[in-house]
Amino acid sequence: MSGDRKDFTHREYKSYFEGLYPQLCVFAYKYLSDLDTSKDIVQDVFIKVWESKTVFENETHATGFFYKAVKNKCLNYLKSKTYRVTECYELAKLEAYDTEEFYMSEAVVIETTVVIENAINGLPEKAAQVIRLSIKDFTNNEIAEQLSISINTVKDHKKVAYHKLRKILGFLKMR
Structure with missing residues (x-):
């Protein structure tokens, strides 16, 4: 502007x-x-x-x-x-x-x-879905059931998402 x-x-x-x-x-x-x-x-x-x-x-x-x-x-x-x-x-x-x-x-x-x-929107689609459900306090089992994927896939998506979110949102850490 x-x-x-x-x-x-x-x-x-x-x-x-x-x-x-x-x-x-x-x-x-x-x-x-x-x-x-x-x-x-x-x-x-x-x-x-x-x-x-x-x-x-x-x-x-x-x-x-x-x-x-x-x-x-x-x-x-x-x-x-x-x-x-x-x-x-x-x-x-x-x-x-x-x-x-x-x-x-x-x-x-x-x-x-x-x-x-915005950071979550930048994640791969399944990883974003997993993170959104996780934020809503769904367990790994519930997320797997909801998305029709295995628990290990849920864990993999979380791992990828957390890694990417840490990079993107690192500036939000309180010092």
Whole structure:
């Protein structure tokens, strides 16, 4: 994404929207617990940013801006009279949502999830299936049964997947 608004085409903005939209919806959902409202809020933010012709220094600046804008729009929605009348309004919960710690932890979890999902998508198909089932706490026996493969094949797929994921995701290790 370019810092010069003249270089920022509709196609580039659409591509950026498609890449960031799913994780922003998940982020909004953490605040609202309503997927439809979350989607509406994220779409509204993207529309307003496009219409206002907001200029960004770089992609990192833009991503941070969108997370903050979605957070603020969610908090405004939760504070709105409409929400308070129609939903169970918990002031203590809203105050917890309005902290920098909540915002940062949720943003980091979502961004990390996207990185991990992209890494799993880069695995061979069967290895990716095995890892996804393993993440869901399936045993090797259950995975073998589910995928109609032997337990040794499950173990082989895991070995290959873990090796590749360690290389791809090594930068996520806490130091």
